[in-house]
Amino acid sequence: MAADVGRLHLRAELPDEVPLLSALVQDMAVLASAVDWQTGRRTLIIAGSRFRHEVPEPPTRIASVLRLVHVAAVQRRAWPADPEAVLALLAITMESDDVLLLTFGGGAALRCTIEVVDLTLEDRTDPWPALGVPDHEDRAPA
Numbered sequence: 413m414a415a416d417v418g419r420l421h422l423r424a425e426l427p428d429e430v431p432l433l434s435a436l437v438q439d440m441a442v443l444a445s446a447v448d449w450q451t452g453r454r455t456l457i458i459a460g461s462r463f464r465h466e467v468p469e470p471p472t473r474i475a476s477v478l479r480l481v482h483v484a485a486v487q488r489r490a491w492p493a494d495p496e497a498v499l500a501l502l503a504i505t506m507e508s509d510d511v512l513l514l515t516f517g518g519g520a521a522l523r524c525t526i527e528v529v530d531l532t533l534e535d536r537t538d539p540w541p542a543l544g545v546p547d548h549e550d551r552a553p554a
Contacts, residue, residue, distance in 0.1 A: 423530075443460070477533075
């Protein structure tokens, strides 16, 4: 049995740190209503159930919050009208020096215009057993 790494609390402040956070939030299950764009605070908060890729066995999930600060604007693409829709966060990528793209399953996306890279990932609970392991059918065979 692998050693448990515990709760994560990580911050990305440079473009080359974004891929690490992206890998850690891949397959995070998010209710559409759990995406909170606070315009006055220039903050985007996403709460969800993160699949813990860093602990391969046994498969677990953990309640986590992804916070993006210094966000000037957020544009949604193919966003579900149902606030109870569950989205799978697939990746966070730097589209340019001032744009972060959060891609979700089903074609939904958030395009965030940012002043600087400032993302925080914080686990909020103890982990629990995952009901399954995410499967990416569209990825290339290993």
